[in-house]
Amino acid sequence: MYNTLIRNILRFVGLFLLQVLIINNIRLGNFIHPCVYVLYVMLLPFDTPKWSLMVNGFLIGFIVDIFNGTPGLNAAATVLMAFLRPNIIALTTRKSDIEGKTAPSVSEMGLQWFFPYMVLLLVIHNLALFMLEAFSFHLIGLVVLETLLSVIISSITIVLVIYIFKPIKNK
Amino acid sequence: MYNLLVLIKKYHATILFVLLELLCIIMIINSLPYQNRKMVSVSNRISGRWHRTLANWDDYLHLKSQNDILAEHNAMLMNQLENVSMTSDSLIINEMYTFVPAHVIKNTINETNNYILIDKGAADGIEPDMGVICDKGVVGKVVNVSTHFASVMSLLNSYSVVSCRFIDNQYIANVVWDHMNYQYGRVQDIPSHLIINKGDTLVTSGYSNMFPPDIMMGVIEEYDYDENEMFSKAKMKFSTNFSTLRHVYVVKNNYKAEIDSLCITH
Numbered sequence: 353m354y355n356t357l358i359r360n361i362l363r364f365v366g367l368f369l370l371q372v373l374i375i376n377n378i379r380l381g382n383f384i385h386p387c388v389y390v391l392y393v394m395l396l397p398f399d400t401p402k403w404s405l406m407v408n409g410f411l412i413g414f415i416v417d418i419f420n421g422t423p424g425l426n427a428a429a430t431v432l433m434a435f436l437r438p439n440i441i442a443l444t445t446r447k448s449d450i451e452g453k454t455a456p457s458v459s460e461m462g463l464q465w466f467f468p469y470m471v472l473l474l475v476i477h478n479l480a481l482f483m484l485e486a487f488s489f490h491l492i493g494l495v496v497l498e499t500l501l502s503v504i505i506s507s508i509t510i511v512l513v514i515y516i517f518k519p520i521k522n523k
Numbered sequence: 524m525y526n527l528l529v530l531i532k533k534y535h536a537t538i539l540f541v542l543l544e545l546l547c548i549i550m551i552i553n554s555l556p557y558q559n560r561k562m563v564s565v566s567n568r569i570s571g572r573w574h575r576t577l578a579n580w581d582d583y584l585h586l587k588s589q590n591d592i593l594a595e596h597n598a599m600l601m602n603q604l605e606n607v608s609m610t611s612d613s614l615i616i617n618e619m620y621t622f623v624p625a626h627v628i629k630n631t632i633n634e635t636n637n638y639i640l641i642d643k644g645a646a647d648g649i650e651p652d653m654g655v656i657c658d659k660g661v662v663g664k665v666v667n668v669s670t671h672f673a674s675v676m677s678l679l680n681s682y683s684v685v686s687c688r689f690i691d692n693q694y695i696a697n698v699v700w701d702h703m704n705y706q707y708g709r710v711q712d713i714p715s716h717l718i719i720n721k722g723d724t725l726v727t728s729g730y731s732n733m734f735p736p737d738i739m740m741g742v743i744e745e746y747d748y749d750e751n752e753m754f755s756k757a758k759m760k761f762s763t764n765f766s767t768l769r770h771v772y773v774v775k776n777n778y779k780a781e782i783d784s785l786c787i788t789h
Binding site for chain 2 (some may be wrong): 410
């Protein structure tokens with residue numbers, strides 16, 4: 353129990369610092385804005401209640417926002433993502449698959465399951481983020497392009513981050 | 524009551540979701556200028572019609588006093604016309620600027636950022652960044668335009684800065700709002716060596732291409748001199764009474780494109 357809590361706090365701080373100090377300073381053109389911090393919400397345990405998911409999403413989104421100077425933007429997108437996370441899990445797994453598993457991570461569920469799960473959540477997050485940034489339906493084409501490119505780059509970055517920081521199995 | 528609690532317990536996740544998203548969107552609209560202006564533009568379109576109807580009714584109640592004000596302004600213009608033939612400068616001004624009369628249909632004076640809604644829009648040739656004046660003095664500048672309405676950022680706005688000139692000695696300064704009272708503004712960037720008296724008059728400088736020169740801005744109320752500073756400040760009383768604003772004129776600069784093409788600044 354405490355192990356999970358400490359691991360999640362470390363993950364929160366680590367991913368937030370990674371996003372704010374490194375990822376946000378990498379300029380990949382106007383259309384690509386990789387988001388790595390959302391991995392924190394993706395990796396929360398299966399038995400996390402929905403309200404806790406959303407509060408966690410809000411907190412990490414809001415802190416990233418404060419450093420970006422865009423209060424509310426990332427927070428709104430991350431809360432939406434956290435709200436839909438249980439639905440996405442239900443969509444990608446059968447009940448029997450989850451039994452005995454604690455968290456939707458690569459080490460427990462395998463990359464084959466994790467990848468579509470991550471991409472779906474990233475699409476939701478980025479679409480909401482860029483829609484709010486554009487704040488108009490006139491720019492929908494640009495928003496979709498931005499989402500597409502960002503999701504591709506974000507997925508690659510997240511998979512890299514997972515394999516760089518792969519936790520040692522305690523067996 | 525029990526049923527309500529059961530309902531809240533059942534839908535607590537959805538309720539929390541809606542609350543958090545609302546909080547985020549309020550933060551976005553309040554803090555990001557682009558989203559804020561977009562929102563103002565949307566609400567203009569929706570509320571413009573409604574406010575115009577209300578303003579129409581309200582206008583009837585003020586017809587008499589408005590007539591007096593217009594007659595007074597008319598008399599003043601007649602007097603100016605007498606002088607026009609003598610000074611050639613005024614004739615050039617008349618060619619350079621044209622004025623579009625408009626009605627104020629919504630106005631606030633108590634917010635940190637006050638906007639005025641007028642009943643002329645893109646269909647009448649109004650564009651963003653045009654100046655707005657009234658018979659008493661400067662009102663603000665157009666920030667957002669829909670087909671039939673435009674929103675004007677009044678001088679009572681934290682983003683508003685207008686270049687002005689002392690009528691006595693031709694020195695230039697900037698006028699901003701003091702955020703406290705709709706009657707008073709603050710004059711900034713006054714060179715410290717300047718001697719300013721209570722009652723000195725400020726007019727527009729005409730350097731911004733937004734307002735014609737020599738439009739009344741206000742009168743100095745208080746001067747706080749600090750000899751250690753390079754520039755000093757003063758309190759100014761606006762000549763425009765923002766709380767009774769009804770008729771305004773949008774200033775069209777006929778040579779704006781030509782002048783802008785010479786300016787290298789963005």
